[in-house]
Amino acid sequence: MSRPVLAVVIGTTRPGRVGPKFAAWFRSRAIDHCGFDVELIDLATLKLPFLDEPGYPRLHQYVHEHTINWSRIVERCDAFVFVTPEYNFGYSAALKNAIDYLSQEWADKPVGFLSYGGVAAGTRAVQQLKQVVTALKMVPVAESVNIPFFSQFIDDSGTVRPNDAMTRAADAMLDELARVAALVRPVAISVSEPVVPIG
């Protein structure tokens, strides 16, 4: 079997955001891990409008090109890391919108979280995300990377300078994502399988 594809998803879109910095660091850590083919997904580049599909996502009857494109991207990925800060004790609207667009594409796939913020290190956003991803039958892993007072880990050039705890946490999360991906990949449902509409 080929190596699983891990998507590192930048969960914020605002100009000047720091999400891409932590995503770049984690992506390079994931490449060094050697357990995955790694893709970086930037919601700012994807530019999904607010959900504008008339049909329920679970029916997979998309009418918009941007949805079909997003569906193909998520379908080909076997595991995810959502890179998220806290916005008012929650996660970003852009990330919720991107999640809500699709349904079966997410199912049976492990997901980990890299969060950053102030004293709570983005963990309140992660708790909310866990609730949402389980509705989509994703498999959240317990291991996580939670970065408090994040600016201390970004140098003047904008590069992330991790401490040992961050590096160990990233590697532990990658190990767990690889373990769970190996377990669930054989049973993951392909979206190309027919879906029976409700009612």
Ligand SMILES: Cc1cc2nc3c(=O)[nH]c(=O)nc-3n(C[C@H](O)[C@H](O)[C@H](O)COP(=O)(O)O)c2cc1C
């Ligand atoms: C709308 C908004 C709400 C925020 N709320 C929180 C918060 O509840 N907790 C926190 O630790 N940081 C909060 N922050 C600070 C963010 O942690 C910090 O700005 C971070 O850089 C946001 O991620 P981003 O740069 O990728 O957008 C907030 C920032 C914004 C823009």
